[in-house]
Amino acid sequence: MNKQNRRLVIVGAGGHGKVVADCAERMGRWSEIVFADSNFPTKQHCLGFSVVCHPDNIESVITESTDAFVAVGDNHARKRIAQSLPIPHERLVSLVHPNAVVSRYVKIGQGVLILAGAVINADTAIEDGSIVNTCASVDHDCVVGAYSHLAPGVHLAGAVDVGQECFLGVGVSVIPKVTIGTNTIVGAGATVIQNLPANITAIGTPAKQK
């Protein structure tokens, strides 16, 4: 990709948006990074990058040389926004921080974020719209389902299957071969030692339904 010609529009200029912009800048692939945010026009800048439009008007700033990224922490909102963006799927880019260690045998979807200090080992899949946050690790043969979020310091052992739109809070650990059902939340600091069903919140060590 020619850096001279490409612009990145980040949707969401909140705290998560700052981390995303910093990551994108470090990647050095875009000549210009701007935001679309629902507080526009009141909010004009974020970290020194311009806020150029409201997300409802994002079409006005998208050209053939524009890529986009949705920097919204809430899994369901991120999915909804990503799926309604007026941009070809392949230009909903994934961001991998240069200080993440990602095996070349990892399959990464569109709109994925992998932040500094993350380690992702071989034969793992990180599906569309997922977040592997700062210093999280995902070991061999795992699946992180679409629009899930592994918060900072989450550790997945080998062959863990995290369903779609799950949220694992800061510092969660998961032992090998565990499956976590779709849309389940695991509270900060929990240790998951057995399968968790879909649509629950689990906390504690060992993790149990709240």
Ligand SMILES: CC(=O)SCCNC(=O)CCNC(=O)[C@H](O)C(C)(C)COP(=O)(O)OP(=O)(O)OC[C@H]1O[C@@H](n2cnc3c(N)ncnc32)[C@H](O)[C@@H]1OP(=O)(O)O
């Ligand atoms: C860069 C970033 O910041 S990324 C974002 C990272 N964010 C996180 O990691 C947040 C993780 N969130 C949590 O752990 C939350 O506490 C949740 C989602 C598990 C629960 O949230 P809520 O439903 O609002 O629960 P609430 O705060 O009302 O607590 C309910 C009970 O569960 C307990 N509880 C809540 N979270 C936890 C937890 N992680 N571990 C153990 N107990 C917990 C509370 O002490 C409370 O107990 P009580 O009823 O005996 O008083």
